[in-house]
Amino acid sequence: MIVIEGATKRYGEATVVDDVSMAVESGSMTVVVGQSGSGKSTLLRMINRLVEPSSGRVTIDGVDVSTVPGPQLRRGIGYVIQGHGLFPHRTVAQNIATVPRLLGWPRDKTRARVEELLALLQLDPKQFASKYPHELSGGEQQRVGVARALAAGPKILLMDEPFGALDPIIRLKAQDDLKALQRRLGATVLLVTHDMDEAFRLGDRIAVLNEGRLQQCGTPAELLLRPATPYVQQLVGSSDRSYRLLALTTAAEAVEAGPAEGLPGIDGGATLREALAEIVWRDAPALAVLAEDGKPLGRLSLQAILARGRPQ
Numbered sequence: 001m002i003v004i005e006g007a008t009k010r011y012g013e014a015t016v017v018d019d020v021s022m023a024v025e026s027g028s029m030t031v032v033v034g035q036s037g038s039g040k041s042t043l044l045r046m047i048n049r050l051v052e053p054s055s056g057r058v059t060i061d062g063v064d065v066s067t068v069p070g071p072q073l074r075r076g077i078g079y080v081i082q083g084h085g086l087f088p089h090r091t092v093a094q095n096i097a098t099v100p101r102l103l104g105w106p107r108d109k110t111r112a113r114v115e116e117l118l119a120l121l122q123l124d125p126k127q128f129a130s131k132y133p134h135e136l137s138g139g140e141q142q143r144v145g146v147a148r149a150l151a152a153g154p155k156i157l158l159m160d161e162p163f164g165a166l167d168p169i170i171r172l173k174a175q176d177d178l179k180a181l182q183r184r185l186g187a188t189v190l191l192v193t194h195d196m197d198e199a200f201r202l203g204d205r206i207a208v209l210n211e212g213r214l215q216q217c218g219t220p221a222e223l224l225l226r227p228a229t230p231y232v233q234q235l236v237g238s239s240d241r242s243y244r245l246l247a248l249t250t251a252a253e254a255v256e257a258g259p260a261e262g263l264p265g266i267d268g269g270a271t272l273r274e275a276l277a278e279i280v281w282r283d284a285p286a287l288a289v290l291a292e293d294g295k296p297l298g299r300l301s302l303q304a305i306l307a308r309g310r311p312q
């Protein structure tokens with residue numbers, strides 16, 4: 001678990017991170033969201049000691065990071081930045097092998113790890129290992145950046161606007177891939193973005209920063225239903241908060257008993273927001289919710305969906 005206690009960073013007269021306290025559970029994903037200049041990157045970089053706090057402290061599993069030499073700390077924490085920061089004159093394989101090489105891994109072990117990560121991130125090793133960063137698309141570079149950060153098997157991954165340079169469709173795919181990967185690896189992820197939709201798609205918890213101050217750190221539902229400050233309320237937006245709430249629940253979680261024959265089907269893993277769109281599009285009173293094997297789990301009525309789109 002990462003615990004941030006009273007973290008403050010001052011540059012001259014300016015306090016850019018102001019007495020922030022929050023915790024990130026092991027194996028969860030927390031998204032730090034806020035406007036440009038709100039202190040997100042500075043807060044993130046205090047965790048891997050690229051920035052030293054003026055006061056306050058960060059502990060990882062109870063160990064104060066200020067007691068661990070920076071380079072040693074950073075070898076155990078993956079770090080992904082916008083634009084990927086890949087070394088332009090090194091191949092994809094050499095980029096991914098950066099930390100294993102620093103750690104003195106044997107060649108065979110490093111090579112096997114590089115191939116495993118490329119496959120994990122859906123980049124064919126035969127095709128990509130010997131390419132250079134400029135020969136890759138933005139989405140491919142982004143995946144190599146993630147592979148490099150994961151190379152030495154860190155339990156913590158810090159990601160600073162990792163999808164900022166991607167176009168919207170690739171960005172959605174990259175977000176889904178990251179969520180699946182994070183679950184699979186059980187990694188603790190702290191991700192910075194200024195995009196509220198990204199925060200809602202990815203975050204188990206969302207931390208909202210404004211002018212260096214933490215406004216709220218809570219689950220997406222808590223932010224929507226109980227915004228702690230007018231700033232959070234404004235940020236989550238009143239026009240689409242119902243849709244955001246619906247996007248937090250799956251059809252399988254809201255399924256009702258009753259006949260489902262003849263109704264249009266929807267996958268149990270689809271969100272209620274998607275289910276609502278399907279009902280509107282099909283002009284149907286309800287949907288049949290389907291398990292992975294295609295068998296019906298029950299039905300989902302328009303009323304049941306609408307009830308989930310407002311405070312219970």
Ligand SMILES: Nc1ncnc2c1ncn2[C@@H]1O[C@H](COP(=O)(O)OP(=O)(O)OP(=O)(O)O)[C@@H](O)[C@H]1O
Nearest residue numbers: 011016034035036037038039040041042043192194
């Ligand atoms: N080394 C530094 N010296 C002086 N001021 C700095 C330094 N690093 C950051 N700042 C200032 O601290 C504030 C917060 O910067 P930070 O990069 O943490 O914000 P951010 O929320 O990540 O912004 P963005 O979304 O634009 O990346 C900004 O006003 C920035 O100018």
